[in-house]
Structure formats: C-alpha cells, structure tokens
Amino acid sequence: MLTAAAISAAIALALLFVPGARYGWIGERFVWVYIGTLWLGGLKVWLGTRRPIAEVRDDTLTLRPLHQFRTRVVRWDALRGTEQLTGGDRLIVYFETPRGLRFVALNLNLVKGRRDFLALMDKRLYAMQFVEKIVDRSRYLSRPT
8 A cells, every 4th residue: 555655646746746747657547547456455455454364154164365355255065175385374275166166365374363273174174074185295185086
C-alpha cells in the first residue's frame, strides 16, 4: 500500500505542478489500471491479516490465501490430498469441485498457531484414512488408491 500511495502522490504532484504531465505517460490507461491493482492488492493483504488465514471446522476447511481475492471453503469429503515441503512453509490442499480437481497454496508462516493447525489437519486426515507418503523433500497425505 505504501508503494501505491507513493505513486499516487507522485502523480498528483506532477498533475498539479507540471501542466503538460497529463499528456504523457500519466494519461495512459495502463498506469491507472496498474495503480488500482497495487491499491487492491495492498488492501487485500492488509485486510486479510485481520482474519484467520485458515480455519478448521467440523464439516469444512476454510482457506484465505493472501495472494487470492477468493476465500476457499472446502468440504472434508471433497478433500483429495495435501502436499507440504518437509520443514517448509507451504501447504498445498487439493480438492474436488464440480469443475474438476483444484488446489490452493497456503503460506504456513501466516497461520497463527501453525503447529496446532497442522496437527489438527493431520489428525483429521488420518481419521479419514489418508495415507502419508514422503518423496524427496515433500510430504503427501492422500486418499489410498
């Protein structure tokens, strides 16, 4: 948001003090779309840090990755598997939708109570008969085939 604010202030100052500035690159649509995208992205991250990034409920798993505008609510029976780097900070959740298999990547560094969240996920997935497999540095939990 600081970048968007600085660019917006620079453009406002240029428009006030340099009369011909609006005919240059400042007048291009792309510039305004880019600044709008910076503002939206910054607001998404800033507002997203005020809510839990991940929530485990009895019937659903709610994921709010900061790099996406959309919140994903996944039913436990739609969950197909997870992938986590061993000792890493990324968790990928694979789930089934009416349009096919989808996934959401989650930055575990942003999850408050990360260890508790992962322990709760493991407990829930093992109870659903998911099987653990480790390949190189990745740990997979998936339905048995």
